[in-house]
Amino acid sequence: MQKTSNVDRIIEKAREMAITFELKPGARINESALSKDLGASRTPLREALNRLVAEGYLTFQTGKGFFCRALDPKRIMDLYETRVAIEVEAVRLACLRATDGELAVFRAYLNQTEPAYSQGAEVSELVLADEDFHLYIARLSQNDELLRLLENLNGRIRYVRSIGLKTMQSAPPPQAPELSLTAHRRILDALVARDADAATATMRAHIERRWEEATEAVRIAYSQIYVPEDLSREVL
Amino acid sequence: MQKTSNVDRIIEKAREMAITFELKPGARINESALSKDLGASRTPLREALNRLVAEGYLTFQTGKGFFCRALDPKRIMDLYETRVAIEVEAVRLACLRATDGELAVFRAYLNQTEPAYSQGAEVSELVLADEDFHLYIARLSQNDELLRLLENLNGRIRYVRSIGLKTMQSAPPPQAPELSLTAHRRILDALVARDADAATATMRAHIERRWEEATEAVRIAYSQIYVPEDLSREVL
DNA sequence: GAATTTAGAACTGTATACAGTTACGAATAC
DNA sequence: GTATTCGTAACTGTATACAGTTCTAAATTC
Structure with a gap:
């Protein structure tokens, strides 16, 4: 311990x-x-x-x-691009290395988390559930370094996501979780079929979809952080 | 300053x-x-x-x-795989973002470093020259995070390379530098042609070629580090 | 003789003190 | 009124001291 x-x-x-x-x-x-x-x-x-x-x-x-x-949009874009680099390679390696047994367990895991997505769960929980899916694949790649880097990237991106989602709660584009879930299923299917090209392509598209959400979230974050700051400066 | x-x-x-x-x-x-x-x-x-x-x-x-x-072979393999992940994405982005002018400057740089490869230069210099080529591409990708990660990976892999090359000096497989140079040229040509698939494929093959050299180097490193240790223990 | 306990040495974890540097503002010169 | 200089306050950089933990080895017991 x-x-x-x-x-x-x-x-x-x-x-x-x-x-x-x-x-x-x-x-x-x-x-x-x-x-x-x-x-x-x-x-x-x-x-x-x-x-x-x-x-x-x-x-x-x-x-x-x-x-x-x-906190600037450029940096967020860099982080997302790095996520693509790491995760595309991770899913490719997982395709080569994961045993059929491991993939069966993975499918069971995915089925089990499904209810959480459909019932309107806390958005922060959804983010963590999504992270878990991606970390799972990194683990299946059997590469400790890729896993470590992905954990680090997740930590640095998480706040942007949570801010984005926080505002989404008030005006929700509600089918996002289902879309995500569908992409996850397609990635798993490609893994089971040992179709590395399909797996990497799906992974890339899945991550890139979150892109604009993220830059949008940065803009929102700016307004939330700096406007109050400026206001308080007005008072002084 | x-x-x-x-x-x-x-x-x-x-x-x-x-x-x-x-x-x-x-x-x-x-x-x-x-x-x-x-x-x-x-x-x-x-x-x-x-x-x-x-x-x-x-x-x-x-x-x-x-x-x-x-220092174990598994870890070295992980690091090389991570290099592939980072560099394949970097060269893809460079393909999209580098201007023709930048690529012309890049070609001039490559031509200029060529003599150093052909004349039997210090191996440690060759390693650094090779690193510079790869860092150059990471810079062309305009992604600070990928660049940062590659610098980190280089630092952690360098010692394995230098040990491998140190022993290579005594019994050299001498065409390695030229091969490397050829691969670099092919990558640049693919960049100029905006052929992302060719660029990434060449990059992947180029890095993976160093793979077995690296694991071999780890074995050599083990013998160099631990054998003397054990001998000195015998003396005590 | 082997295993277990215990005392001590060595080392890590943290607080604090002080030296050196930077930043800020007042005072002075123009 | 503006710019420049200087002094002071605040903060960072480093050393050192001490408390708490871990490791080692000797001593004791079976």
């Missing part, structure tokens, strides 16, 4: 704050203040921040300190 | 030590001893080590400390 240390707790919390914009994009991070908030000293906090830099959540300048990464 | 801090220096040095096996794979890292060697205290050293963990060079266990990553 892996005993979780203080640093792990801090990383989790700081990552959370970066994701939810509790730390504003581009803003400098005040180490003393944040360490006090988190109930630890600066030493473990800096260790956590260093790790988040390497994970791509923060940036760092010598003598200046740590900064939240600016 | 970015002033380089002490931590940057330490990271560079520690990464170097991990790459060259000055720190043995799987071995625990003694922070006090290493910090003394590097002429710094444990605080900046631990910051550096944490970053190297996130970059994939080291592992970490709470309460136990930092460890060099074990």
Whole structure:
């Protein structure tokens, strides 16, 4: 059993704050203040921040300190393109390596999660369920590095999705979950048929479909984050 | 101008030590001893080590400390497969986005580096020249994330290559550089022709060719690292 | 002689203090 | 009124000390 240390707790919390914009994009991070908030000293906090830099959540300048990464549409596009790179190769490898037995278990898993999609579940749960599907395939590829990278990308993209979905809840384009589910089924069918070309093509199209949703979500995020900021500046 | 801090220096040095096996794979890292060697205290050293963990060079266990990553053939294979994933997508995007002018400059660059390949240059230089070619394409893809990941992968694969080439120097299979150069030319031609399928296929084959060289290199590395260790143990 | 327990050494985890750097604003010169 | 300089405050960079944990090996028991 892996005993979780203080640093792990801090990383989790700081990552959370970066994701939810509790730390504003581009803003400098005040180490003393944040360490006090988190109930630890600066030493473990800096260790956590260093790790988040390497994970791509923060940036760092010598003598200046740590900064939240600016949130721009270009970056989101880059992340989605990287997801395509990773996942297309993952599904190709899974096609070569997954046993029929593993694919049968995978199908059972997919059938079991289906009810969650159809009944109007929490959107955040839908996002996580979707992530799980994709991670499952990465696991079937038997490549630890691809899996690790996909987990990292998921973490960095998740907030955009959740923001996008948050607004979608009020004005929902409601068939999206079913579409997603259909794509997932088609990918699985291609895997079972050992049709690598179909599997990769479907995967690529499936991810790229979320593209515009994502850039749209970034725009919404900007308005949510910066407008209140500007308003408060008006007051001062 | 970015002033380089002490931590940057330490990271560079520690990464170097991990790459060259000055720190043995799987071995625990003694922070006090290493910090003394590097002429710094444990605080900046631990910051550096944490970053190297996130970059994939080291592992970490709470309460136990930092460890060099074990060097096994499976991991090398994973890294090469990840390279394929990244680079195939990069060359595809470059095919869409690079202007004719950029490709002309690229061709000039390739022609200019050619002499270095034909004249028997240092193998380590050849490795770096090859890396540069691939990074160039990643840059043409205009995707910062793919570029970042490729740089990371290069760093982690480099030591295997250099070991493989070191032994190749004594018993050289001499046409390898020319083959590599040919593949590079074919990739460029495909880019100019905007033939994404040819570009990606050539890129994939080019990287996969290095595959067995790499696993062979790992075997050699094992013999070089562990045999002397065992011998010295005999003496004690 | 083998297994188990226990004491101590070594090492990691964290807090704190201080040195060095950067940023900000007031004061002065033009 | 604007620009420049200087001083101070805030923050980052690093060392060190100490607390808590893990590992090692010796001693004891069976």
